[in-house]
Amino acid sequence: MIGAMELRHLRYFEALADTLSFTRAAERMHVTQSTLSHQIRQLEEEIGQPLFNRVGKRVTMTEAGETLLLHISPALRQVDLALHAVRDEQGPVAGEIRVGATHSFNIRLIPQCVSSFLTRYPSVRVIVEELSAAEIASRLANGELDLGVSYRPEQTDALRFEPLYNEELKLVVGANHAMAGRRRARMVELHGMRMVLLPSYFATRQLLDECFRAAGAEPLVIAELNSIAPMLELVRQADIAAVIGESANLGNEDLRFIPLESPTPQRTPGLLWRKGAPRAVPVKFFATAVRRVVESMENR
The missing domain is CATH 3.40.190.10 (Periplasmic binding protein-like II)
Incomplete structure (x- = not known):
């Protein structure tokens, strides 16, 4: 169970991890640099290993520090959720x-x-x-x-x-497309398929291109659009497919979102x-x- 002092330790640690500066972290937490430094040392002693490397004025995180940050951030966000819920009615x-x-x-x-x-x-x-x-x-x-x-x-x-x-990217086709009745599809099956995709400067497109290469598939990209909504509308109107994140699925009956595998593109x-x-x-x-x-x- 996290006590009040231990929670404060973690708040100080997150502030220093965020800023990588004892000066800015102390200002954010409204304490002196010596107080912040002392609390960080106490936390490191409790854990049994250093969380930060200090070389002159330069501060970097150790592997242990990166691991701790990864695991405590969600917990601190849950604490924030609770505190914000309580404070919501305290003023505009x-x-x-x-x-x-x-x-x-x-x-x-x-x-x-x-x-x-x-x-x-x-x-x-x-x-x-x-x-x-x-x-x-x-x-x-x-x-x-x-x-x-x-x-x-x-x-x-x-x-x-x-x-x-974690979000899966899925094959999206219209209700009359040849793949519309499929429950799942393999990436290799997209070889030669007429598709609309995001342009190559999008990170999502780069991820998809890596998945296509891994599967040995080369789709026929006949259109590139830089926005999701017109891509979905094009898929709905034409015999053409797309690969789009599940978050874009609004339950349109004219569209089918089909999970992909081997490999599954995920972001x-x-x-x-x-x-x-x-x-x-x-x-x-x-x-x-x-x-x-x-x-x-x-x-x-």
Whole structure:
């Protein structure tokens, strides 16, 4: 069982892991650097190994630190959920949030999150931009966005990523397509199939191309669209297939979402924000709203 002092240790540890700076972490936690350093040393002594490497003013995480962060972040988020639920009625929250979301999440997940959030915090203005994963990472790093709902970026030095769940990419066909009656399909069966896919600069397309190569399949890509909604509409109207995340499935009777295997293309969506950047209360609460919606979707 985590005691009050131990929970504080973990809060300090997460702040230092996020900023990699004793100065900025102490400012975030509203304590002195010496207090923060002492608490981190106590935690390291309790665990029995160093969590950070300290070389001059440069701070990096050890393998043990990375492992601890991976496992405690979900637990701390659950604590935040509980605290936010208690504090919701204590006063109005105002301000503005700038959110970047990839295309598939902007179809169903993000509208649910914004709806849930604005019901609780009607005085906050939410601005959502539909962007590629690369654009979200770039704009977060430049301070042009407060939060991203995207995939793990290749370069994570400037960003923190909190995984939310694992999502399979599925074959999507119209009700009259030759594959419409299938319960599952192997990637190799997509060889020569007429398809519409995202352009090659999307991380999802790059993942799919790797899966196609692994299966020895080469689909006939006759169209590329940079947004999910028109891809689904094209699949509905024409004898053409696509591979799209399950999060885009709105239950349209004219479309069939078919699981893929050998290999199964899978991605991990998550929350993204800039390391070391102060997170305003509305941003923290919107992140909580996203976690709450994801949890409710998984429990259905």
